[in-house]
Amino acid sequence: MSAGTLEMAILDGILTGGVYALMAAGLTLIFGVLDMINIAQGIFVILGAYASYSLEHSFGIGLFEGLIITIPAMFLLGAFIEWAFIRRLGEYNRVSMSILVTYAVTIVIEGVLLLHFGSNYRSLTASYVTQSFHVFGNYLPKIYLYGFLLALASVLVLYFILYKTRLGVSVRAAMDNRFAAQLVGVEVKRVSTLTFAIGVAVTAVGGMVFGAVQPFTPNSSYDLISRLLTIVVLGGLGSVGGALVGALVMVVVEDIISVAWTPTWATLIYFAVLVIVLLLKPQGLFGQREVRAQ
Amino acid sequence: MKSLFKRSKQRRIGFVIVPAAALLLAACGSGSSNASSSSATSTTASAKPIQIGASLSLTGDFAANGKSFQRGYAIWAEQVNKNGGLLGHKVSMKILDDASSPTQVATNYQDLITSDHVPLIVGPFSSLLTVPAATVAARYGYAMVEGAGGAPGVFTHGLKNVFDVSYPVKDGLLPVANWIKSMPAGKRPTTAAYVTSNNIFAQPQIAPAQAIMQAAGVKTVYNQVFQSETTDFTPLADAIAATHAQVAIISTTSVSKVIAFVKDFITQHYNPEILVGTNGVNQTAFTSAIGTCNANGIIQPNGWYAGYDNTLSHQFVKAYLAKYGGTTSQITASSAEAYGVGEVLADAVNATKSFNQAKILKYLHSGVTFQTLQGPVKFNSKGENVDGVVLGFQWQSKGTKYVQILPASDKQSVAPLFPKPAFCS
Amino acid sequence: MTAETDAFLEVKNATRSYGGVKALDNCSIKISEGKITGLIGPNGSGKTTLFNAITGYESIEGGDVYFRGQSITGKTPEQIFALGIGRTFQLTKIFARMTVMENMFIATQRKEGWLRSVIRPAGSSEELDRAVEILKFVGLLKLAESPAGSLSYGQRKLLELAYILIADPTLLLLDEPAGGVNLSLIKELGDHIRYLNSLGKTFLIVEHNMDFVLTLCHEVNVMSSGSVFMTGKPEQVRSDPRVLDAYLGIDDFEEEIVVP
Numbered sequence: 001m002s003a004g005t006l007e008m009a010i011l012d013g014i015l016t017g018g019v020y021a022l023m024a025a026g027l028t029l030i031f032g033v034l035d036m037i038n039i040a041q042g043i044f045v046i047l048g049a050y051a052s053y054s055l056e057h058s059f060g061i062g063l064f065e066g067l068i069i070t071i072p073a074m075f076l077l078g079a080f081i082e083w084a085f086i087r088r089l090g091e092y093n094r095v096s097m098s099i100l101v102t103y104a105v106t107i108v109i110e111g112v113l114l115l116h117f118g119s120n121y122r123s124l125t126a127s128y129v130t131q132s133f134h135v136f137g138n139y140l141p142k143i144y145l146y147g148f149l150l151a152l153a154s155v156l157v158l159y160f161i162l163y164k165t166r167l168g169v170s171v172r173a174a175m176d177n178r179f180a181a182q183l184v185g186v187e188v189k190r191v192s193t194l195t196f197a198i199g200v201a202v203t204a205v206g207g208m209v210f211g212a213v214q215p216f217t218p219n220s221s222y223d224l225i226s227r228l229l230t231i232v233v234l235g236g237l238g239s240v241g242g243a244l245v246g247a248l249v250m251v252v253v254e255d256i257i258s259v260a261w262t263p264t265w266a267t268l269i270y271f272a273v274l275v276i277v278l279l280l281k282p283q284g285l286f287g288q289r290e291v292r293a294q
Numbered sequence: 295m296k297s298l299f300k301r302s303k304q305r306r307i308g309f310v311i312v313p314a315a316a317l318l319l320a321a322c323g324s325g326s327s328n329a330s331s332s333s334a335t336s337t338t339a340s341a342k343p344i345q346i347g348a349s350l351s352l353t354g355d356f357a358a359n360g361k362s363f364q365r366g367y368a369i370w371a372e373q374v375n376k377n378g379g380l381l382g383h384k385v386s387m388k389i390l391d392d393a394s395s396p397t398q399v400a401t402n403y404q405d406l407i408t409s410d411h412v413p414l415i416v417g418p419f420s421s422l423l424t425v426p427a428a429t430v431a432a433r434y435g436y437a438m439v440e441g442a443g444g445a446p447g448v449f450t451h452g453l454k455n456v457f458d459v460s461y462p463v464k465d466g467l468l469p470v471a472n473w474i475k476s477m478p479a480g481k482r483p484t485t486a487a488y489v490t491s492n493n494i495f496a497q498p499q500i501a502p503a504q505a506i507m508q509a510a511g512v513k514t515v516y517n518q519v520f521q522s523e524t525t526d527f528t529p530l531a532d533a534i535a536a537t538h539a540q541v542a543i544i545s546t547t548s549v550s551k552v553i554a555f556v557k558d559f560i561t562q563h564y565n566p567e568i569l570v571g572t573n574g575v576n577q578t579a580f581t582s583a584i585g586t587c588n589a590n591g592i593i594q595p596n597g598w599y600a601g602y603d604n605t606l607s608h609q610f611v612k613a614y615l616a617k618y619g620g621t622t623s624q625i626t627a628s629s630a631e632a633y634g635v636g637e638v639l640a641d642a643v644n645a646t647k648s649f650n651q652a653k654i655l656k657y658l659h660s661g662v663t664f665q666t667l668q669g670p671v672k673f674n675s676k677g678e679n680v681d682g683v684v685l686g687f688q689w690q691s692k693g694t695k696y697v698q699i700l701p702a703s704d705k706q707s708v709a710p711l712f713p714k715p716a717f718c719s
Numbered sequence: 720m721t722a723e724t725d726a727f728l729e730v731k732n733a734t735r736s737y738g739g740v741k742a743l744d745n746c747s748i749k750i751s752e753g754k755i756t757g758l759i760g761p762n763g764s765g766k767t768t769l770f771n772a773i774t775g776y777e778s779i780e781g782g783d784v785y786f787r788g789q790s791i792t793g794k795t796p797e798q799i800f801a802l803g804i805g806r807t808f809q810l811t812k813i814f815a816r817m818t819v820m821e822n823m824f825i826a827t828q829r830k831e832g833w834l835r836s837v838i839r840p841a842g843s844s845e846e847l848d849r850a851v852e853i854l855k856f857v858g859l860l861k862l863a864e865s866p867a868g869s870l871s872y873g874q875r876k877l878l879e880l881a882y883i884l885i886a887d888p889t890l891l892l893l894d895e896p897a898g899g900v901n902l903s904l905i906k907e908l909g910d911h912i913r914y915l916n917s918l919g920k921t922f923l924i925v926e927h928n929m930d931f932v933l934t935l936c937h938e939v940n941v942m943s944s945g946s947v948f949m950t951g952k953p954e955q956v957r958s959d960p961r962v963l964d965a966y967l968g969i970d971d972f973e974e975e976i977v978v979p
Contacts, residue, residue: 005536009529016526119357121550123583130585130719132561142526166824169841172827173814180812183774184826184883185800188630214527215550215583219354219393224576263490263520263530265359286371 006007008138009259010139013252015148016213021247022151023206023224024231025158025240026199032238033195034086036098040105042225044200048074048207049216053122063126063208070204078200082107083194106221115219121215129212147209154205155244161198163238171195174222177240234274236287245285249273344649345370346639347415348405349427354394358577359442359628360419360619363437364389366441367416369613374636380414380643383578386413387680392423400426407434413649418637419628420547421445421463421495426458437655439639441631447494449676456657459634459671461682464494466595467503467543469686469700470570473710474541474585475510476702483540483567487516489530489555497543499572507541515539527551531558540713541565549574554582560588560717565712569593576626576687576696589693591714595686598668599698602685603706606637607667623696634666686710692718723943725920726785727752728804728890733772733782742768743779743947750885750890755912755922757932757953760942761966766925767809769942770892773923774806775799786890796815800826805888809895811875813882815868819859822867823850826886849885857881857911873904891915893924897931910933933957941965 026039048070055066084099123129128142162168170191173181182188210216210224231250235242252272257266277285348367351360367387373654375384388410392399399418406412407430409715417440418427424443431438432455440456444463448456458510474482486507499715502512520530522693531554542564544555552571559569565685574580575594600622609635614625640652642662663681664671670681686700690711699710726749735743742765744958750756758766773775773784783792791799800806805826814822824842835907842850854860855879862870867878875894883891896912897905905928910937912922926932932939940947941956943965949956955960 005533008532012526012528012532014530020525034642062602114353119353119361120577121358121553121579121583123553123579125583125585127719130557130560130588130717132563138532141515141528142560164840166827166839166841167819169821169824172817172821176814176816177812180808180814181825182471182796183776183806183812185806185886186825187797187799202588213554215553215579217355217550219357223513223523223525230431251526255526258520258524258526259529259533267521267523267525274837 004138004257006256008140008254009255011140011203012144014248015144015253016255017248017251018148018151018155019206019209019213020200020227020231020251021244022154023210024228024235024243024247025155026202026206027228027239028183028232028235028238028243029158029171029175030199031232032240033171033177033178034098034192034224035094036080036086036089036102037095038102038196039099039207040081040102041203041228042107042221042223043106043109044074044078044203045207045224046216046218046221047077047113048204048209049124050113050122050207050218051204052124052208052211053117056124056126063124063212065240067204067208070208073202074204075201077196077292079193079196081200082196082205084188086192086196087129087189090181106225110218110221116263117218119217119219121217122211123215124208124211141281143209146284148203148214154202158202158240159196167191167194230271230274233279233284236284239286240286242284242286261282298362299675302462318339335469341379341382341384343386344380344414345386345388345410345412347388347390347403347410347412349390349392349402349418349423351394351401351407351419351423352389352391354392355550356419356423357517358535358549358579359626360391360394360629362626363419363442365614365618366629366634369610369617370633370636370640372617373609374640380640381647381649381683388484389601391495392418394420394423396423396426399423400430403427403430403504407436409432414639414643416632416639417441417443422450422493422547424448424458425451425453425494428453431455435651435655437639437642437658439642439658441635442628443493444678445684446498449678452538453677454659455655456677457638457673458677458679459638459664459666460597460631460668460679461684462678463504465682465684466499466572467545467570468506469595470543470568470593471503471506473686473700473702474568479511483512485515485537486512486541486543487539487566488514488543488545488691489518489520489534489538491518491522491547491551492519493522493547495547496545496572500543503543512541522548522551524672526553526670527554528558532562533554535559535564538564540566541568541570543570543572545572547573549577549579553580556580556584556588556592558718560584563717565714565716569714570595575689578624581693585719587718588692589689590691591689591711591716593686593688593699593710595684595700596627597682597684598627598634599685599687599696600625601698601706602630602667604667604669606665610667630667634668634671636665637666641645724920725788726750727787730769730773730895730900731783731785733767733769733779735772735777735779738755741945743772743782746782746942746946748940748947749857752918752921752924752931753916754884754933755924755936757936757939758923758925758942758947759927759929759932759939759956759962763869764942764965765945766942767894768945770806770894770923770925771835773799774804796967800854800886800888803887803889804892805883805886805890806892807894807896809898811935812874813878813880814866814871815866815869817879818864819854819867820850820863822882823885826882846885853881853884858907860972873900876908877904878901884915888920890921890923893922894927895926895970896924897928899925905931914974927955 024044030038052063052066052069082294087095132139132141169188173186174188174191231246232243235246253270254266257269304454335524350363351357371385373388390402392402392442415436419442421443425439425448428438437455441459444458444460446464447602488500490500516534544552546552552574570593581589616624642657647655669683671679672681674680687696688699688710690697698707728750730748733743733746772779775794783790811930827846896908939953939956941949941962
C-alpha cells in the first residue's frame with residue numbers, strides 16, 4: 001500500500017457513500033411515514049438508470065440534463081404505485097404485506113425492463129465518466145465527484161423540504177405519530193403519497209449516478225436493495241440522518257479494509273460492524289424505537 | 295399473448311418457459327413442446343421426435359453467456375435435424391431459465407429428468423452452476439456433457455458423469471504467462487498485479503500463471519481476492535494503479551466487474567503494458583461501457599473465436615450467420631462451446647447407437663478423441679478435456695478488431711500490441 | 720342533514736360493539752354551546768368509545784352524530800377536525816421527535832394544495848405569533864425549541880392542548896386531562912379551561928377526578944354500560960345514588976372516584 005492510497009480510499013468511500021445515502025434516505029423516509037418496507041427501492045434505482053440510458057441513447061439527452069425529465073417521471077411513478085397498491089394495505093400485517101406488494105412491483109418492473117432492454121449489462125457513458133481531476137498527486141474520477149455533489153444537493157433539498165416547509169412538518173409529524181397527526185388534520189393519505197413519490201424520485205438521481213459508475217442489468221436490483229436495507233437498519237429505521245451515516249459507514253469501512261488489509265474480508269467486516277451495532281443498539285445508530293412504540 | 299413477445303424470439307423463450315415449465319410440472323408433463331425453443335425444420339424424421347434438456351442462465355449475472363449458449367444449442371439441434379436427426383429422431387431443445395442461480399439450476403435438471411423425461415441433457419453455463427447441475431444428473435445416471443464447467447472445483451467432487459469439452463479453466467492464463475516468460479529479459483515486464491473474484495472459475499486461473507511469471511522474474515506487487523458482493527471497486531483499482539504494475543490481471547466471471555476495474559484504470563491514467571481480463575472483455579457490454587478505443591490492447595484468453603481454422607468451426611459460423619445474421623465478430627466463444635457439447639454428445643449417441651445413459655457414459659470415459667469445432671476433445675477420468683487448447687485474444691486497431699495473438703507459435707496468431715497503447719480518454 | 724337538533728353537539732342512539740360486547744348501547748348525549756360539560760362513568764362504560772365516535776376514529780353501527788345541526792356521521796377524523804372539533808387523548812399524543820414549536824405548526828397544515836405545501840415555509844409569521852401566544856398561555860414558551868420528547872408528563876398534556884388550540888377549534892374534547900398530573904398543575908389546567916371557556920370555547924371532558932369535574936363543569940353526564948343514564952348539574956350528580964351505584968362493583972373504586 002503506497003502513501004495516499006488509504007486517504008484516497010476514504011475519499012472514494014465518502015463519495016460513493018453519498019450516493020448510497022441518497023437512495024437509502026428515500027427508503028427510510030418511506031418506512032418512517034408509511035410504516036412499510038419498500039423492497040422496490042432497488043428496482044427503482046435500476047429503472048432510474050435505464051431512464052437515463054434511454055434518454056441518452058434515444059434522444060441524445062445528457063445524463064445531468066436528463067434528470068429534469070427523470071426526476072418528475074419517477075415522482076409520478078411513485079405517486080401512482082402508492083395510490084394503486086400501497087394505499088390498499090391495511091394495518092394488519094402491514095410490514096410483511098408491504099414487502100410482498102413491493103416485491104411484486106419489483107418483479108413486474110424487472111420483467112418489463114428485461115423485455116425491453118434484455119439482460120445484457122448496460123452502462124451510462126459520457127466524457128466525464130472516464131475522466132478525472134488531478135488533485136494532490138492523485139486522480140479523482142469526475143463522475144464520483146459530480147455524483148457526490150448531486151447526491152449532496154438532493155439530500156439538502158430533502159432536508160429543506162423536511163425541516164422548512166409545511167409539507168415537511170406534516171411528513172415528520174406522520175413519521176413521529178401517524179395517528180395523532182391525522183387527529184390534528186394532517187392528511188396522512190396525501191402525505192403518504194407525496195412521501196412515497198419523493199422517496200422514489202430520489203432514485204432517479206441515485207440510478208443515474210449508479211449507472212454511470214457501474215454496469216447494470218434488470219437483475220442488479222437485488223444486490224442493491226439488500227445493501228440499502230442494511231444501511232437503513234444500521235442507521236436506524238425511519239431516521240434520514242441515520243441513513244446518511246449508515247451509508248457512509250458501509251462504504252468507508254469496506255474501502256478502508258479493502259485497501260489497508262484485504263478485499264476478501266471487507267464485506268464481512270462491514271456486516272460484523274452491523275451485527276455489533278445491532279447487539280449494542282438494536283434500534284440502529286439513530287433509531288428511536290421507544291418513540292415509535294407510543 | 296404471443297404478440298407481446300414478438301420483438302425477439304430469443305427473449306420470448308425466457309419469459310414463456312418458466313411459467314410453461316411450472317404448468318408442465320403441475321400436469322406431470324407429457325412433453326408438450328410449445329415452450330421449448332423449437333428449431334424444427336420441415337425435414338421429417340422417421341421416429342418420434344425427442345427433446346434434449348438444458349438449464350441456462352437466460353437472466354441474472356450470466357445471462358449474456360447463457361443466451362450465447364442457447365444459440366449454440368439451437369444451431370446444433372438444427373444441424374442435427376438437417377442431417378436426419380439423432381438415430382432417426384428429430385431433436386428439439388427444451389431450455390429452462392435458472393436465473394444464474396445454483397439452486398434453480400438443480401431444480402431445473404430435476405424437472406427435466408423426472409417430469410419431462412428428456413432422454414438426453416446438456417450442461418448449463420458456468421462452473422458455478424455445473425456442479426449442482428451435474429450432481430442432480432448423477433443421481434439419475436445421466437451423463438452431462440458441458441461446455442462451460444472447466445473450473446478445477448468441478449472435477450474434485452468425484453462426479454463420474456461430467457465431461458467438459460472446453461479447456462480446463464486453470465490453464466486459462468498460461469498462454470499469457472508463457473508469452474511473458476518468452477520475452478527477452480530487457481523487454482519483459484518485471485512487476486505484476488493480480489486481482490480475482492473469489493469463485494471457482496476466476497480464482498484458480500491466477501496461481502498457475504503467477505508461478506510461471508514469478509519464475510521468469512516478474513515480481514508480484516499486488517495479489518488480492520475480492521468477494522462478489524463488493525460494492526465499490528474504486529479503492530481496489532486505485533490500489534492496483536498505485537503499484538504501477540506493468541502487468542495487470544483481472545480474473546472475474548462477471549463483465550460488470552472487469553468494467554469497473556478498467557473504468558477506474560482509465561480515470562487513474564494507469565496504463566499497464568499488459569492488461570488481461572479473464573472474462574467479458576470480448577463482450578459489447580464491455581467495449582460500450584469503457585469506450586471502444588479504450589479497449590485497444592486489452593487481452594482475454596479463450597478457447598475459440600469465429601476465425602478459428604477448423605472445418606467444423608467454419609460450418610458452425612456459416613450456420614450461425616444464416617440463422618442469426620450479423621457479423622462473425624458477434625459470435626461468442628460461448629455459442630461455440632455449446633455447439634461443441636452437442637457435437638460430442640451426438641458422437642457418443644451415434645457410436646453407441648442408443649440413448650442409454652450407461653452406454654453413453656462408458657463411451658465418453660473410453661478415452662476416444664472427439665472432433666469438435668474447438669479442436670480435438672479427449673476426456674481423462676475426471677472429465678477434463680486433456681486436449682483443450684487455450685488461445686489468447688486482444689483488441690486491436692483502436693478497439694475495432696478482436697484478434698488471436700496467442701500462442702505466438704500458432705499460424706493464426708497475429709503480433710500482439712505490446713506495450714498496450716495508452717487509454718484514449 | 721337538515722337541522723334536526725338545536726344542540727351544539729348531539730349524539731343520537733349511537734351503537735357500537737366489539738365482538739359480543741356493546742361499547743355503545745343506544746347512547747345519546749347533548750352538549751350546549753359555550754358550556755363545559757363533564758362525562759363520567761366507571762372504566763369500560765364507553766366514554767372513550769363515545770369520544771372516538773364523535774371524532775371519527777371509530778365508525779358507529781347505528782345512530783347519528785350532529786355538530787351544529789349537521790350530521791357528521793361517517794366523516795374522517797381530518798374532516799371533523801377541520802370542522803372545529805379538537806381532541807386530546809388519555810395517553811397523550813405529542814410529536815416527540817419534533818420541537819415544541821414544530822408541534823404547534825402541525826395542526827395548521829390542512830386545506831392546502833400539495834404544491835403550495837412544498838413551497839411554503841412551515842409556519843407563517845401570523846401562525847408564529849399565535850403559537851407564541853398560546854405557548855405563553857400554557858407556560859411552555861421557554862421550552863419552545865426543546866424536543867417535545869423531553870417534556871414532563873404534565874407538560875406534554877399542556878402541549879397537546881396547545882397544538883390543538885392553534886387550529887382554533889370551537890369544541891374541545893379532553894380525555895382525562897388531569898390524569899397523572901400533579902395538584903398544582905391540575906389547578907392551572909382548570910384555570911386555563913375556564914379562561915378558554917370565557918372566550919367562547921365549548922368543552923366536553925372525560926375525567927375520573929371527581930373534584931376537578933364537579934367544580935369545573937356546568938353540566939355532567941354519567942355513563943354506564945355504553946349509554947348515558949343521567950345528565951344534571953354537578954350538585955345533582957354528586958347527590959344522586961344511581962351514580963354511586965354505577966361505580967359499585969368496580970375493583971378500583973377507591974382510585975376511580977375522589978369524593979371531596
